[in-house]
Structure formats: C-alpha cells, structure tokens
Amino acid sequence: MSEQRRLGVYICHCGGNISDYVDVEMVKDAFKDDPEVVVAETTMFACADGTQHEMIRDIKEKHLDGLVVASCSPKLHQITFRGVAKRADLNPYQYTQVNVREQASWAHTDDHVGATEKAIGLVRAAVAKTKLSPELGGWVGGLGAMFPHGTSGREQIDLLVAEIATRPSITVLTDAELVSKSGSFGNYVTEVRIHGQEEVVTTDVGTIVVATGFDSYEPEAGEFGYGMEGVLTLPEFMAIVDSSDGPLTYQGKPVRTIAYVYCVGNRQPAGGNEYCSKFCCSATVHASIKVAARDAAVHQYHLHRDIRTYGKYELMYTESRERGSVYLRFPDDTPPSVARTADGHVAVTVVDALTGNEELTIPADLVVLVTGMVPRENSDLTSLLKLPVGGDGFYNEIHPKLRPVETVVAGVMIAGACQGPKTLSESVASGLAAVTQSAGILMKGFAELDPLVATVDTAACTGCTTCVETCPYDAISMITCEGAAVAAISAAVCKGCGGCVPICAQDAIDLLGYTDAQMRASIESLTKEPVS
Amino acid sequence: MSTTLRDPREIIREEMVMQRPILRLLEEGPLTVPEIADKLGHPTDEVVFWVMGMRRYGHVVEVDDADDDGYFRYANAHQEVAS
C-alpha cells in the first residue's frame, strides 16, 4: 500500500445554500497543514460541469488518489462524483461525499459558528475515513514506473479498477475475509466477514480463485547491514525512487552512489529460501535505469550471483550497463558484507570475480538489499480451503508444468504470486488462466465425477461421526435418514483416498473400485500361488 | 576427422546403397563403427548415419555393452546370432 495519500478536498458553496451559513473558507483552511491533503478548494457549485472538469484535471495533474467533496446529500450526487472519479481513472470508491448542507448549514441556520465547526468536523472525519479507504491493487498499486514498459503501477491498477466498476456482474468486498466454505465445485457456499460488521455475506459461487499475493522478504536485523542508516530493502528503495521525478535524494541529501546486493533472502542454502524470486533482477536493473536517466552522474554497483533478466528483459540489462551501472559477480559462498565506515557512511565489501577475485570496498549513500517475495502469512485461509503448500511455502498447483493454476481442491484455483514469485504480466496471465479454468467448469453447467468414491451403508451406520472428523477433504457430513443421524459422503468432494474406510468401526464404508470384497479377493489371489 | 563433412542429406541418401556392403561385413561377426568405417573406406561420421538408419529399420542391432573405448558392436540382425 502506498505510504503517503494524496487527497483532494472540495467544499461547495452550493450557491449560498451552504456558504450562507457555513464559512467555507475556514473549512478549507482547516486542511492547509495536512500533508496528505494536496488540494483544498472551495467552489460555487461542485456539481457544475465546469467544476467537475477542474476536479478531473486536478486528479490527473496532481496524481490525487482520493477525493472528498463536502456538499449536499449523497442521495443527490454521490453517483455524480463517483463518475468524476471514474473519468479521471480514479477508483470511485476512494471518493467520500460529506453532507454539510442538510447536516450542517440547513440544520443550524441560526448558528453560523456552530455550523462551521460542525462542517469542519464532518469533513475531517471524511478525510480520515478516505485516507484509510481500503485500496484495491496490492503491491502494484503503490508502484511508479514498472519494467519493462515504464507504465505506472498505480495507473494500471486504476485502469483495472475503473474497468471493474463498469461491470455490474463484479461485486467488490474490501476489508473482507473468507471465513467459511462448504459444498463442492460448481456449488460452493461461501461466507465472507467484512471487518467491523456482525453479519457475514453468504454467497453461492461455482469456483474460487485465490490471488492473495506475496509479502516482501524482511531481512533480519544485521543481515547485510539491515537496520543501518542507508540500508534499504527493494520496496523501500522503490518508494523513494517513485516519490519524486528528479535526482534521487535520501533524507534530504543527494544520492551519489548506490550499491545493490542481489539475492537477499533468496537462493539460500538448504533450510532457508532456496528458491529464486524471478522478478527482482529485472526490477532492480530497471530501477537503475530510472535512476541513471534522472542523474547520469550516479554510480551504481550491482553485486550479484547471476543476472536473471530473461527474455526481452535482457535489453534492460544492456541499457543499464550502457548507462553506467557496473556489475560485479561474487562467489556463491562468499557473499558481500555491509558495515559502517568511519565517517558514518555505509560501505559494502565484496569479492569481485571479474577483477580476479579482488576484494573491493564500495562506500555508498544507499545499499539496496534486493529482496524478493516470500509467501504471505495466511494460515487461516490455507486451512479453510485446505490449500496444499509447497516446500518453498507458496501454494502448490496440481502439476507445475501442465496445470499451474489448479489445486487438488476441485474448483479452487491459485493465481498470481501466491503460487510463486512472478512479474506483473505473468500474474495477469495466470489470473486469466484461472478464469479460463473456471469457465471450463462453469460454462458446461455440469461435471463428470470420478465414480471411484467412498459410499456409506446407511443401515449399518451408527452415526458416531468418526469418519466426519477423519476426512481431510471435509467430504463427509451427517444427515438425517429415517429419523436417525447417519454419515453421507459427497461424491463431488470425495477424492477416493480411502482414509475413512478402515476408520469405520461398523465397516459401513466401502470405496467403489476398491471394495472390501475386491480387496479380499485380490489378497487371496496374491497369496494363493507361491511366488517362485 | 578433419576432412570436410559431406552434406548429411547426401550421406543419408546413400544408406540404400551401403546397406548391403555393411551387412556383408557384419556376416563375419559384429563390428564397431570405426571397424566398419575402416573396412569400407568411408569416414566414421558417414558410417554412423548408415548404421543408425539400418538399426532404426531393423537391419542391424547393437550387441552387449560398449567396449572400454566406448564403442558398441553392431550385428547383422538378419542372421541368427549365437551370443
């Protein structure tokens, strides 16, 4: 999520309906010291077409990411200003309407001072709420120009959100969590709890796509000097780069030398994160191009093990070097070290293979630890959906080559970085592939089930529920049959693992295709003839 | 091996003519590629094309494991081989 919001606040005169009773200039002035309120204006008629155009212009030119309009009732113009946001490619749900007409000016026509205070209070509350408005967009929403095309991540997210807003078949629930799922693929019943609300939202869905993303690796204190002044992780560095357009500064001082230490938190020995995060070489190389484009005098040193700018990204690697970045390769078993220098800077010491394994010390204004993706902590969701997790901690697909978005839980797909580190375009592709997978299930309207599932002989079942607890897929539930509670196995959910069969004390469960009679006959045949 | 290689298409085409001389050589017993090349007076890379083409369509078959120098011996598959 982006750190610093950029809100626009507009207080409407409403042609006197508000300004006759509320001092709108005072309300505006109340926000002049708020760094997150970038625009504060009063206007005669906020809803006028001309004013709407001005708002759109402000949003675009000043990169506003939130909008507050203090005017009349939302019943009148909430849709109007949401439209303004959409036309400016701003998430319409980052807009809050404050009713200072019906609730301040018209309610207190006899008390101008009080009405003004109330108006200020109401607008402050709206500003505070808007600042915390949940954002769609994940990590990308907070990024500026991204590789390879230099398109702003923020803008891409806004584009997508605007597209979502135009589709009535998409319902967005933010600040929300999946808390229960039952049923089988094609016929799931889900319950979603919205933060702060009592009641859950119950929905019937056919498939579930998990796109819970990643977390960024957080180095340990002292790991490659993390914790020292000037030592940043990759996201921290990106935020600095994206927060301005001019030459890079850090804490007020110009950045003259940057040292990048690659593979921090990745390609670790057995026991650690053995995997590669795939995107970070390209992201870092691209960042160095952005930095050099703004200030060709910056020295940039890339301390790496391999530069994995694959495919077309190789062109960025070439450009980065042409713009002056120096690449030093260090041996896998001799990583660089970061320390404070006598004069308070940070310096990186590295064994450089390209100069005959000489040890070089590079004093730098910034040391960027190129940190990758780690699986997001999501144990509740993981156990709720019974999502398999791989050795690297990311969700496991059924088959890493051929079925990259499906899981063993039918109808539950994984997309994006929660399956493994990937770039923006790879995430989008996997998301669309999950759509395709879902559509394949849902458009047919029916599915053919594997017949080799477990079945319960209800006459023999005593209703002890041991099987219900045993089933790892929650395929067994209790039903009432002729007045008695007996176990029932859903053929759509049952995976045919057979775990319930030996558990049943009454021998009431049989696995079709591997029935007790079949297994007995097999064993008898096996043991009948001596194996010579 | 330092003579210029002929075009593979040309070498492969000649398998049809070389099948019979190679099978005749193998009537005496299985031979390695260098041995066949030496007796035929053709470079070893050409013999590889011919022997492998003949193997593919069932005319020769490899016998035993490779020898210490790394070469397999190939036998005439149309003969009854007493191994």
Next chain:
Amino acid sequence: MDYDVLVIGSGIGGMESSIKLGDMGYKVLLVEKEASVGGRMILLSKVFPTLDCASCISGPKMSSTINHPNITTKTYSEVMGIERASDGAFRATVKEKSTFVDWAACTGCSDCQTACTVAVPDEFNSDLVARRAAYIAFPQAVPKKAVITRAGTSPCIDNCPAGIKAHGYVSLIRSGKFEEAFQLVLDATPLVGTLGRACYAPCESECTRGDLEATIPIRRLKRFAADRHYAEMDGPGIERPATNGKSVAIVGSGPAGLTAAWQLARLGYQVRIHEAEEQPGGFLRHALPAYRLPQAVVEQDIANVTALGVEIVTSSSVHDLEALRAEGYDAVLLATGTPRATALGVPGEEADGVLAGLDFLRQVRVSDAPDLAGKRVVVVGGGNVAMDTARTARRLGALEVRVAYRRGREEMPAHAAEVDDAEREGVSFEFLVAPVSVVSDPTGAVTGLRCQRMQLGQADSSGRRRPEPVAGSEFVIPCEAVFSAIGMAPDPTPFASLAGAESGSRIAVDPTTLQTEVPYLFAAGDVTSGATDITRAIGAGRRAAYMIDRWVQGRELGHFPALDDLLGVVDKAEVLARQKSHTRREPITADTVLSPAPEDFGELEPPMTEAEALAGAGGCLDCGICSECQECVSACPADAIRFDKREVTSEITVGAVVVSTGYKLFAADLKPEYGYGTYANVITGMQMDRLLAPTRPFNTVLRPGDGKVPERIAYVSCTGSRDKTSGNPLCSKVCCMYSVKQNQLIMGALPLADVTMHYMDIRAAGKRYNEFYEQAKDMGAVYIKGRVAKITEKDNGDLILRYEDIENGGAIVEAEYDLVVLAVGIQPNHEVEKLFTGERLGLDEYFYVAEPDDDLQPGRTDIPGVFVAGTAAGVKDIVDSILHAGAAVAQVAAHLEHVNHDRATVAAEVLA
C-alpha cells in the same frame, strides 16, 4: 460460422487453447502443418524441473485434443489468407495437403516405412538419422498415420511419354531390388529390354543430376534390370490373371500394339494380335538394326506378352475392320504404325538401286539384303532411319556411305548420339544438299544422284528454317545405291472408308481417349500421329488399353491417370538447393567401342556391371523425394496408399483466431566459430534432447562423429542469444534450464561422463528452477562462467574450447571435450506473416507476434478477434505457454461472448 475459433498450430500452446475452448463449449478448428499434433514438446526427453517424461505428459494432451467432441483437428494442413470481414468474423482458406495415404484405412503399422527405398534426413530427429519418404512422424504420433513425402513428380518421370516410373526403378536398383525394378517397368510395358537399348531417354534430358556432372544413366539401368531378369527366367514372372470374358482384337504388333495387348491381358481380356509380317515386333524387329536392339531381346520382351495368353497371328493383314469386329470382339485397336516410306519424288527414282531406307532395313532383317560390297551408297534424309540405314549399309560392305540432308547438322532430327556414332563408323555427311534426280545408266542401274545445294531461309511451321535451293549449284554424287529416308506414313487402307483421317493418312482420334469416330475402334501409336518414337508409341498403347477397358465396361473415359494426372513437376533449382554442397561423382559412361569399318551386327553398347549399376543409381538426387517405386503399395496390408490423392482446399468462416505457431531454433551454423556443421561432434541442444529421449535415434547417447559414448561433454550456453553478432540480443530464457536438465539426465544415463557447462548467467528463475540447478551441481555437473570464444577440432574428433575463466583469475583456457552441445536459443517463426491478408498481423521489432498491451492484456494482438498463445509471441517455457494459452482463451471467450451479446454495437467498436 463454420467454427467459433480457428487455432493455428498444435504445440502445447495450441493444444491447451483448443482444449480449454472446447471445454467451454466452443467449436474449435485446430490446424497443424505437420502430420502429428504435439509441436516441439513431444520430441523432448524429459521436461524441467520435474523430469517428467515429455511423451508421457504430452501424450494425454494430444489424445484429449484429437478426441475432444468440440475440436476438429486437421493435421498436415495449412491456413492462409485470413481476412477479417466487415461483421468482425474471419474468413480463411484451409489447405489439407495430400498425405497420399487413405487415413481411414491406414492402421499405423509402419510396414510402408520399412519397405520404402528412399532415405531422407529425419527432421523429427533433428537430422541425426534417416527416415524414409513413407513415414510415420514418430512412434507416438497423433494421429498415428503414414504420410508419403512427395515434393512433386520427379523430372524423369514427368518427361517420360510412356509414364514409366524412372525414379522408382532407379531407386529400386539402388536398393538392390533388381527384380522389383524390372517389375516396375513391366507395370507400364512388356518391352523392358527394348527400352533399355533403344529408348531415346527423354528422362535423362531432364535429370537434375545432369546439372551437376552428368545425368543418371537411367536407360542403361533399365537394361541392367532387364538383363538380370531374363538371365533368371523367361517370361514376365507374374501369374496369368483370370479372364473377364471380354476380348479385344489388335491390328499391328509394334510397340503400341504389344503394350496395349499386355495391359489388356493383365486386366483379364482375351487378346488377339493380327500382324501382317511373318514375325511380330513391328519396327522393333524390322527397322531397328540388331547392333542397337538384338533380336533376342525383342523376342524376350514379346514372350512377356504371350505368357499372359495373348495370341499373335502373323502373316495376317487386316483390311476390313468391321469384319474383324464382327468376329465377336468387344473392341478393336488399330496400331499399324507408319510402314509406308515417303517416296523421293524425283525423276529416275524407279531405277534399280533406289530403295526406301525402311524397305532396306526390313530386307536386312528378313535376310534378304542387297549386296553392297564395294558400292557407294547415298542415303537421303536426316532422321534416325537415315542413320540406321547408313550404318547398316556400312556393315553390308558399302565402300562409301554418304548421308545427304537438305538442312544443317544442328537441324537433323536424328538423335545427336546416332549422328556421332554414324560418323565414327565411317559415314560421311553432305549437309544443305537436296536430291534433284537419280542418274542411271542405260541398263537402269543407278550411277549417281544429282543434287543441288541449299541454304536456310525463314523458319517453317515446324520452327525449322526452310531450305531454299541455291541457283546454279547442281552437282552429281556418284553412287550405286540411293536409299531414301525422308519420311514415313501410315497405311490408311484398313480404315479409310470407316473412320475419319487427318493429314491424309493418319487416323483421326480423340487425343485423350484415342477413340476414333467409330466407338468400338481405338487407335494408338504412329498410325495416329505420324512417325514419333518407340516410347511415345508405348505410352499410346498404355492409354488405349486403359480407355478400351473403360469403354467395354461401360464407364466414362475421362483422363488417363498414369500420364495425364501427375503431380506437378519438381523445380530442379529447389532440388539442388536442398544441399549446401554436392560431392562430385564420376559419371558412369558406356565406353562403347566403335569401329570406323564395322562388319557385324553384334550389340555395340556394353552392359553395366552390378557395381556400375549401383554407382549409377547411387547418384540419384530423389528429386520428388518419393520415387514412386510402389514398394509401400506392395507392403501395405490395408491397401491404404493413394498416389492419386491431391490437396483439398476449403474456405471457412470463424469467430476468432488463435495464432499458436510456435518458434524456430537458432541455426547453429550461423556461428561458424563454434563449428556446427563442420565438426561432427558439435551438436545442438535439441539434438542432445533427442539422444536422451526414449525414442532416440541411436542406441544410447553417442557422438555422431564415430558412435563413441562420450565421456567429457561441454555445454555452450547462449548460442544465438544475447548476441548482437547473431542478430539476437534477447535472452531465450529456456536454454539455461534445458541445459541443466540435460546435465542431470546425462549424469544418469552415462555415469562415467563429466559434464561442464560454460555459461554467462544461469537463469534458473521459475518455480523450483533454482533448486533444480542446485541439484545438478550436487550431482556433479560443473558450471564455469565465461563465454566460449572458439571451438576447434582434434584429429580424433575431440574438440577444444577456448574461453576466459572468469572466476579463476580470467586466464584464457583451452579445455578438451569429446562432445560439445550448443545451447541454441529461440527465434521467431516468420511464417506467421503469411497467414493474414488484408490487415497484416503486427509483429514487434524482433518479429514475434506483437501484443499491444502485454502487461494487462496478454494474448491480444493488434487485430481484434485475433489472439496469440505461446512462443509465437515471445520466448516462453512450457509453463509460461500454458498460462499464456489460458490467458488467450479467456480473451477469446470474452471476445466471442461480447460479440454474441451485441453484434451490431460491437462490430462498430471492433472496427473503430
């Protein structure tokens, strides 16, 4: 709308797209240019990082594709001319190439490929080993059906007037199948021995090898096969077929009549030939001299015909064709040739000593030759009959033989070889000379031929310059005999009143069906065309038999497939361009010994030895690829071979298109410093993958230079990638991983081998890829950073790699290996440009299919409704391709649903 979606290319991207679209309920047409679906993946050994067997995971996908109820798959087919219509739909042309096999009947048994006599490089094994012209792409091919590779008709077959499969029998001789070669010619005509001597070999004029050192000796090879056969047995060596109850009468036992009789007898007809002379054979016996065509050979050939029950009644002239028919025949064939020599037409030609050349030759053959000892002979004429007459006269003791011809040597219609041989046998020539009158003495005996000089004027209707007399140039050639050989014509007596005639004495026939105006009467050979040659007469006899059979059976006559419906002839330049170089072969020549004073009629041309025959046949370039030797036809238990199949083109309309045409691999010989194509033991990554695959071309991983098991193997990464000198600055993404994969597999397959990879960066970035790389290191593979600069070869085939050892001080090191694998990268498939007409499919600056917004709209191209899946859009590994295909499918579905939902509005948007 014929289909909802057209998917082009059936690699993993195309198959995945098709299956997912099919699952959604859309109707898909999947078009694939190879005979099997599966693309590149099916050819791999194992896939990274799971080391799944590529066949094992591809196979089910291929099977799902071909059996999916919503997918129609056309393999061995191509798409072209895709054009967007005004309503947003797409029209395209689908060309189903001919496999020449009936796939409904073919069981995939492989007997055809085992029997095939043409060996060509196997592209599915990266040219490491041969396949056959008749082949099944690979053992797991889906569909598993045979294909016959035919580039066209070979020029020799195309030029043969008798439709004989010259390339076929050359290929059979090359394979040592001499009897089969004889039988192949016999399929056309019984006159195998005759043609082996006397055919003028139009095939050899067109032989592509003729553009190199010399033509293949096609005619002499035919003689070789005939000699072999007749040494073993008399007669044709085939069973006499059951009779069909019908009968045909043939008048004339020359090459046309004999061939027609042969073909009709094979179809079960009862055939009787009426021959006016005392012996059968026509000009074969009565005109061609024995030194060119021995009697015994003619008799052997005729014995083929009689062995099938054909009756030849000699000394039997036929004048009344209707009466002949009334004897009870279902049809009659007239094949009486051109027995009438054209008279000189000059005063004095009744003198004693003036004879038509044809009559002279006939007299010699029936042992009634005039005595020419010591006489001077003038032969008038410039054709083959004139040469035969002159050389025969020499043998009969003529003192002097002069050929007088009214044009020049270049205009002589005789074969050049005949003219040369005549000259070497002491015949002299008087060019630009025409007879004026015959001079005789008071007893009426010839004493000379008065001639006048000619000069060449304008061209006449035949294209040759007309000779014009030079005034006042008359002179006399003293001689005792004048033989005229200036032309021959048919005898129109039998048919003059019955059927139409043209040019006075030729019988009029339909040129395709050879039927005359009288339905039961057909005519073939020189009686219809005037004098031609043996081979054309044979072709006419074949055609007539086919047409007679159809007419008698009450079927439409149509074309004669063996001559009229051949596949287009192959372009010779294209044939020669298939190889980078052609090694010179010593031409096989006849070395005929000619005497300047010949005395006997013994056969002049020596036969070929078996070694010469194999050397001669061994030079054949297989122009049409398939030689049409018919071995596959004999071998196929399902009777599935169909040489008459042709490509079928159809037009389709679809709602959307998915381009999944895949990639090409970098051609490693474009980096000459690495020695691919020059050093036998430098191979590409794809070739190594083939060597490691279960369906490998060798018995295990062996080096191609000498079949040795390699022990020190080097990998050179980034071959053709990250390389401006190769024109590709991009990284190909997959080569590091496939090399690491192969490293692991090699260490498993060859436990004693050392594997070293020379690399710039190891790009093992995807899920589980880095762990896979670490595992390879743990297994013992060595990774050395430093780009390889050059590879050179040692005498024993080992290679020396020169590189900078970056991690150990940067020294220049030379390391020795016995096998080098070049990790070749991915290149775009330019053929994708040819798919679209009208609106071009946009390509990016590296010639991959452009995706205008590859971040948020993967799979979309710049043509609305056209999508791209897989490596056609850029380098991808298998997982990337599957995800990309999934994304493209989502786009396709959205497009189709959008279009279906509101056609009119969307059409306007789509076109905007």
